[in-house]
Amino acid sequence: MALKDLDPLLHSQLRLGVMSLLMSVESAEFTFLKEKTNSTAGNLSVQLDKLSEAGYITIEKTFKGKKPLTTCKITKHGLKAFEEYVNALKQYIGK
Amino acid sequence: MALKDLDPLLHSQLRLGVMSLLMSVESAEFTFLKEKTNSTAGNLSVQLDKLSEAGYITIEKTFKGKKPLTTCKITKHGLKAFEEYVNALKQYIGK
DNA sequence: ATAAAATAGTTTATAAAATAAACCAAATTG
DNA sequence: CAATTTGGTTTATTTTATAAACTATTTTAT
Numbered sequence: 001m002a003l004k005d006l007d008p009l010l011h012s013q014l015r016l017g018v019m020s021l022l023m024s025v026e027s028a029e030f031t032f033l034k035e036k037t038n039s040t041a042g043n044l045s046v047q048l049d050k051l052s053e054a055g056y057i058t059i060e061k062t063f064k065g066k067k068p069l070t071t072c073k074i075t076k077h078g079l080k081a082f083e084e085y086v087n088a089l090k091q092y093i094g095k
Numbered sequence: 096m097a098l099k100d101l102d103p104l105l106h107s108q109l110r111l112g113v114m115s116l117l118m119s120v121e122s123a124e125f126t127f128l129k130e131k132t133n134s135t136a137g138n139l140s141v142q143l144d145k146l147s148e149a150g151y152i153t154i155e156k157t158f159k160g161k162k163p164l165t166t167c168k169i170t171k172h173g174l175k176a177f178e179e180y181v182n183a184l185k186q187y188i189g190k
Numbered sequence: 191a192t193a194a195a196a197t198a199g200t201t202t203a204t205a206a207a208a209t210a211a212a213c214c215a216a217a218t219t220g
Numbered sequence: 221c222a223a224t225t226t227g228g229t230t231t232a233t234t235t236t237a238t239a240a241a242c243t244a245t246t247t248t249a250t
Contacts, residue, residue, distance in 0.1 A: 002133040003112045012208075013106060017098045020187045030227070038097040041228055043209055049229095061228095066216060068227055086188045092115040093181045107237075125198070136199055138238055144200095156199095161245065163198055 003091055009054050010085040014039050014047045019082050022057060022074040030070035048072060056081055098186055104149050105180040109134050109142045114177050117152060117169040125165035143167060151176055 010016050017037040021028055034044050048070075051057045056078030060071045074082070105111050112132040116123055129139050143165075146152045151173030155166045169177070 006108045013101045
């Protein structure tokens with residue numbers, strides 16, 4: 001039997017990192033994700049959009065005072081996708 | 096603290112699949128890897144070269160009768176890289 | 191015997207992805 | 221008040237993955 005496919009949307013270091021972080025918090029701000037994933041703002045912005053387009057996360061744009069504030073949450077769909085990805089990965093890395 | 100980087104050479108479905116397979120066998124033929132990873136010959140050929148260039152695997156080209164026979168083995172260096180990759184991944188997927 | 195198809199690949203071209211660079215608007219600091 | 225920082229987005233560039241085209245030999249069918 002052949003190896004299972006890995007969800008290409010999750011098989012990206014940055015997007016996986018974001019999803020991983022969102023798994024363990026209620027919600028996270030752009031700047032938090034940027035720091036934790038060690039990414040540039042541009043790259044993060046692009047990848048968040050992709051996750052959002054896929055319905056894996058929701059993005060809420062508000063203001064803190066007059067500065068923009070971007071807040072992300074994982075969705076139920078995203079959670080399921082993450083779990084399936086982890087499951088498929090285990091075929092590759094054992095255990 | 097920020098998330099660890101994932102070895103980009105291993106963070107590719109096909110290359111990871113190859114390495115995963117090579118972890119559990121003494122050596123593997125091109126056609127075996129092709130079937131197990133569900134890849135095209137072209138893509139597999141390219142990715143094997145990359146793994147070989149990095150010193151993660153060795154590729155031996157011989158003949159079975161008059162047909163070409165390509166045999167791959169994981170190297171000590173590749174084994175270590177694989178283990179480190181799996182380790183880093185755990186930061187992302189938990190456990 | 192020979193044309194057609196299959197095997198075992200490689201090389202090159204194309205599509206998709208990741209990343210970086212340039213930019214914008216407001217706020218803060220010197 | 222000019223320069224820098226913050227919090228981003230958009231666009232351009234580079235890198236990567238994938239697919240398509242090709243080579244050489246072999247096997248199968250006619």
